[in-house]
Amino acid sequence: MSGEITLSRPRLAQGTLLLASMLTIMAGATISPALPAIQRAFVNAPNAGVLVGLVLTMHGLFIAVGSPVIGALADRYGRRRLLLGSTVVYALAGGSGFVLDSLVAILVGRAVLGLAVAGVMVTVTALITDYYEENHRDTILGRQGAFMSIGGVVLLPLAGVLADIGWRVPFLVYTVALVLLPAMAFGLPEPSRREPTGDRPTSISDLRQTLAQFPLGTLGLIAALGLVGQIIFYMTPVQIPFYLETRTGASGTVIGAALAASTGAGGVASLLYGRVRRSLSVIDIVALTFGFMSIGYAVIGVSGTVPGVVIGLAVAGAGSGFLLTNLNAWIAAVTPESVRGRALSALTSAFFLGQFLSPLVTQPVSDTLGLGTTFVGVGVLLAGGAIAFALASVSVTPLPTQNPNPPRSNSR
Numbered sequence: 516m517s518g519e520i521t522l523s524r525p526r527l528a529q530g531t532l533l534l535a536s537m538l539t540i541m542a543g544a545t546i547s548p549a550l551p552a553i554q555r556a557f558v559n560a561p562n563a564g565v566l567v568g569l570v571l572t573m574h575g576l577f578i579a580v581g582s583p584v585i586g587a588l589a590d591r592y593g594r595r596r597l598l599l600g601s602t603v604v605y606a607l608a609g610g611s612g613f614v615l616d617s618l619v620a621i622l623v624g625r626a627v628l629g630l631a632v633a634g635v636m637v638t639v640t641a642l643i644t645d646y647y648e649e650n651h652r653d654t655i656l657g658r659q660g661a662f663m664s665i666g667g668v669v670l671l672p673l674a675g676v677l678a679d680i681g682w683r684v685p686f687l688v689y690t691v692a693l694v695l696l697p698a699m700a701f702g703l704p705e706p707s708r709r710e711p712t713g714d715r716p717t718s719i720s721d722l723r724q725t726l727a728q729f730p731l732g733t734l735g736l737i738a739a740l741g742l743v744g745q746i747i748f749y750m751t752p753v754q755i756p757f758y759l760e761t762r763t764g765a766s767g768t769v770i771g772a773a774l775a776a777s778t779g780a781g782g783v784a785s786l787l788y789g790r791v792r793r794s795l796s797v798i799d800i801v802a803l804t805f806g807f808m809s810i811g812y813a814v815i816g817v818s819g820t821v822p823g824v825v826i827g828l829a830v831a832g833a834g835s836g837f838l839l840t841n842l843n844a845w846i847a848a849v850t851p852e853s854v855r856g857r858a859l860s861a862l863t864s865a866f867f868l869g870q871f872l873s874p875l876v877t878q879p880v881s882d883t884l885g886l887g888t889t890f891v892g893v894g895v896l897l898a899g900g901a902i903a904f905a906l907a908s909v910s911v912t913p914l915p916t917q918n919p920n921p922p923r924s925n926s927r
Contacts (some may be wrong), residue, residue, distance in 0.1 A: 522646060527702035529655065531695065535598070535639045536659045538605060538692055540778065542574050542632045543870065544670050546612070547687045547752040548771040549678035551760055553608050556682055557618050566618045568753055568874035573600045573622050575745075575870030577629025578636070578863060585633045586641075586860025594638040594856075595705045598807070601634025602692050602699065609689025628689070630869070636863050641856045644847045645706040653789045653844050653919030660785030660840035664832075668779040675771020733849055734858060740801060740863035745869025746876055747808065747893055748835045751777055751828060754813075758886045763821050773821060777828040781836030788840045797845045800837050802904035807834025809897035816890030827890075840865065 522528045546553075554567040589597055608631055611624035640659070647655050670688065677684040752774060759765040759773060791800060811831025818824050842862055850858040881889040 523705065524702050527698060528646065528704075529658075531547045531698040532639055532655075533658055533662040533701045535635060535695055535699065536603070536662050537603070537634055537840075538695075538768060540663040541688065541692075542609070542628060542667045542669055542740035543571055543749075543752055544666070544774070544778070545609075546678075546685050547571060547774060548675040548767040549685050550753075550756050552678055552682035552767065560618050563618070564847055565874070565878070566622065566880065568575055569871075570621055570625060571753055572749065572871045574629030574632055575749075575867035575872075578625045578633040579865070579871065581628075581630040581633040582860040582863040583835070583857070583889060584869070585630075585637045586730045586857040586863075589638050589854075589856035589860075590854065593705045594642050595699070595703055597634055598638040598642075598703070599640065599696065599699055601631045604628075604694060605635060606690045606692040608849055609692070610686055617754060628709035632867075633860075633863060637856060637860050640843055640859050640863075642703060642706070644843075646858070647874075652847060653792050654764065656840050656844050656847070657785050657788030657792075658787065659843075660836060663839075664778040664780075664782030664785055664836055668775045669784060672771045672775050674769070675766070675768040678767035678771070689742070694921035696926045699859055706915055714774055734846070736859055737845055738861050741839070741842055741862050742869040742872075743786040744804070744835070744838045744851040745866050746873045747812075747897065748831075748838070749870045749873035750877050751831065751891070752814075752892065754877065754886055754889075755824065755828070758815075759824060760820065761886075762819050765821060773825050773828060776825045777832030780829040780832035784833045784836030785840050786796050788837060788844075789870035791837070792841075792844065796908060797841055797848075798908040800841045802901045802908060804834045804841065805897045807831065807905065809834075809894045809901055811894075812890045812897060813894035816894060817888045819887075842866075866877035869911045 530539060534657075550567055550571060554563060557563050557567065558619060560566065585597065608624050608627035611627075615621045615624060640656075643655050643659060655690075674685045677688070701800060717739050755774060756770045759770050763769075765773070768802050788800075795803070807829045811827045811829070811834065814827030814830060816827075818827060843859065846858050846862055847855065847861065877889065877893075880892075884892070
């Protein structure tokens with residue numbers, strides 16, 4: 516990137532980036548309250564139980580598969596046009612569930628939606644790290660996480676109401692993405708670059724030089740945290756609808772409102788990230804994340820009432836609100852700009868692969884032990900992780916937290 520980036524419409528740019536970030540949470544949250552109704556609609560379909568769970572998470576697999584390609588394209592050709600095209604595909608593929616008549620066709624639509632979400636998430640986060648210098652960047656990344664959570668707070672109750680009207684209706688929510696296209700086109704300039712975006716390695720030495728820019732050990736740890744964190748976090752949108760319906764007979768509206776408690780608490784945590792980051796290291800924040808999630812999951816597991824589950828969801832959500840924001844900030848701090856799109860895409864792949872794997876990993880366990888026991892057991896595992904990272908924070912040399920690039924002027 517160039518040494519300075521000046522945004523001609525800074526408020527429009529920031530607002531557009533934050534609103535576009537909401538599209539990623541919409542990908543799953545929009546139809547979560549409708550899952551029991553979808554299962555009833557396709558009760559006679561082979562393997563309906565597993566396939567209905569995949570309706571919520573299929574996009575995650577294709578985000579994971581598509582993100583490395585998206586990241587490479589974003590680094591080579593730029594962010595803006597890729598974001599515009601991904602947004603159009605997002606609206607069309609996401610809304611396709613309103614008219615499709617088979618689980619297989621719906622799953623195909625969800626797969627295409629996943630590729631579109633990869634395009635949106637990688638390019639939006641890359642633009643944030645391109646536009647803002649490090650100190651302000653952590654604040655903007657926190658706001659990004661907050662807007663993603665705010666999207667859940669608004670959409671989950673709305674999706675619950677729409678699911679009570681009919682299981683197809685929530686799919687229409689995806690088409691609102693088209694409203695953002697004009698703002699994306701006029702408010703988000705393509706950043707200039709130190710190196711031409713079309714450059715690529717032409718020899719083994721060039722390839723080695725490119726690979727040397729990646730802190731592979733740190734990126735591997737970050738990706739692993741994203742993968743495991745999402746396998747665990749996605750237990751709530753996948754399992755809570757059935758948990759509440761079985762234990763309390765809750766309607767789609769109540770389920771949506773309960774899940775909104777998690778995303779709402781996550782939004783508050785994300786807004787506080789910039790302040791927390793000034794006092795704690797990234798490893799400290801990982802320990803904090805797992806600690807909150809462990810308490811929340813244990814509360815969910817022992818509770819048999821809607822209020823108890825809501826409290827557990829809120830506590831767990833407060834922890835998960837730090838997760839993606841902290842990992843994105845960590846990557847931005849340790850990678851140079853010329854390869855940051857690819858580095859961020861690795862986290863995006865791990866994050867959404869975790870979403871896809873969540874029902875495949877947790878469903879057999881919950882079928883054997885029951886949902887309550889499963890949530891308690893996961894809470895215990897998370898507590899162990901929190902203790903391990905807390906001890907690591909005080910016993911190892913701190914990992915790099917400074918951006919390897921020279922500072923740029925802040926574009927507000």
